[in-house]
Structures are given as C-alpha cells and as structure tokens.
Amino acid sequence: MARRPVRNWPVLVLLLAVSLAATVVPLPDWLEPLRPNFVALTVLWLCLLSIRTTGLLMAWGSGLAIDALHGMLLGQNALALVVIAYIALKMRLRIRAFPILHQSAVIFGLLLLNEFILFWIDGIAGFPVTTWARWLPVLTGAACWPLMTGLYSRLAIRA
Template sequence: MKTRHYAVIVTILISLVLQIMPLPIQADLYRPDWVLIVLAYWTMALPHRVNVGVAFLTGLAMDILLGTALGIHSFALSAAVYVLAANYQRLRNYSVWQQAIIIGLLSSMYHLMLFWLQHLLTDIPFQFAYLWPVVSSMVLWPWMFWLLRKARRQLSIT
C-alpha cells in the first residue's frame, strides 16, 4: 500500500507524541490541544474516515499515555468530534479565522469536560489556567489547517 493510506494515522500519532512531549513548566501551561486540532481537521476534511470512533480510540491512547482514568479523554474527544462531524458541511464554508473561533469553543468544551470528569473522580479545584490551551489552540489552528491541507492535497488523500 502507498504511504497516503497511512497519512491520517501518522498525523494522529505525531499529535499524540506532541501531546506528551515534555516541556518546561512555564510552557506546559500553554500546550495546545494537538490531538484535538488534528482530529478536528481530519473530521472536517474526511468525515467518512475520521469520526467519533477514531476519536474514542485516540482518547483511549491519550488516557494510557497520560496516566489518567481510562475514558476521560475518550469521552471528551468523542463529544468534540461529534459536534464537528454533525456540522462539518457548515464549518467547511467558514473562513480559517472563523474556524479558529469554533476550535476555541470546542477546545474550551473539551477542557471543561475533562475538568468536570476529573473533578468527579478526584475533587480537583477549578483554575482558569486550565483554559490557556484554548487560546494556544485557536492561534495554532490556521497554521495546522494549512499544513494538513497541503499534506492532504500532495498525497491525494480522499
């Protein structure tokens, strides 16, 4: 098989690596949601290949890699991808900057769901610092969109 068949899986694996890559404590506070951004792009570009099931499996991998309770990231990623998959035709027509705002809203929903589930399990207090990745994900979206779209077009992924 050609490498283009594995491109989606490779980008998801790269996003998982970026999600767990060690960063200095000051920078880790602003770590973008790499996995959510990559899944969001592929869900909007190829909704027949990347859907809630892929998000659930990727979330399980994140739970294992991050050492969180099994199912927390799966549930939050699945919910975010469900919202995208249900509205992908409308979201495709938005400009990249409007999509960045949607990604920010999805990222905030994702983080609030993660907090809510972890709060139910461990009783952690809420801090607004949990939402800094929302801002960095919004800022990163246009560049990731253009990078992944270029890769998709060069590899003729359909």
C-alpha cells in the same frame, strides 16, 4: 453502489501518533501550560476538513490513547473527544464554508467544551485542577488552528 471512500490508514495513524507524541514531548516549564491539545486539534481537522472522514471510533481511540499515555482516568479524553467529534461531524458542511478566523472561533468553542468535559470528570473523580491555567491550552489551540489547517492541507493529506 456508492464508491467506498479511500482511507489512507498509514497516514492517518502516523498523523495521530505524531500528535500524541507532541502532547508528551518535554517542554520548558513556562511553555508547558500553553501546550495545545494537539490530538484534539488533529481529530477535529480530520472530522471537519479531510475529504472523507473517519469518524467517531477514531476520536474515541485517540482519546483512550491520551488517557493511557498521560495516566489519566481511562475513558476521560475518549468521552470528551467523541462528543466534540460528533458536533464537528454534524456541523462539518457549515464550518467548512467559514473563513479561517471564523473557523478558529468554532474550534475555540469545541476545545472549550472538550476541556470542560475533562474538568467536569476530574471534579467527579475527585482530583479537580482548578487553576485558571488549565484553560490556556484552549486559547493556544484555537490560535494554532490556522497554522495546522495550513500545514495539513499543504501536506495534502488525504486521510
């Protein structure tokens, strides 16, 4: 019988709650379009680097929480996050071995896919946001990745 993985639920929930809160904290106007998608970053980190992953259901739930929190179409972020979490889980062994900048590039790709799915659904649902500024969080998110991994590993989160 394989060991049942230890899941540190309180830490996990706290981590997700903090990153959720970080997506609605009021920022100055000029900074707001740059705000990275913290929840997506956290979910990716949990999928890629935490010792034992939690997986898709967590990604789906966090996505739903974003939708409820921001008053977006319910299920929009859930779908996008599930898809990128799936890819991250599939590639987890390879990505882990990458150097940090290389990882950032992969994260960039995943966040881009996430944003593209959101963009797509926005278009289908009839409220497209077509300004180029909506893609900025992808860049800032990828730029934040080294910082975040550093921080999370430093906190020694064994989620």
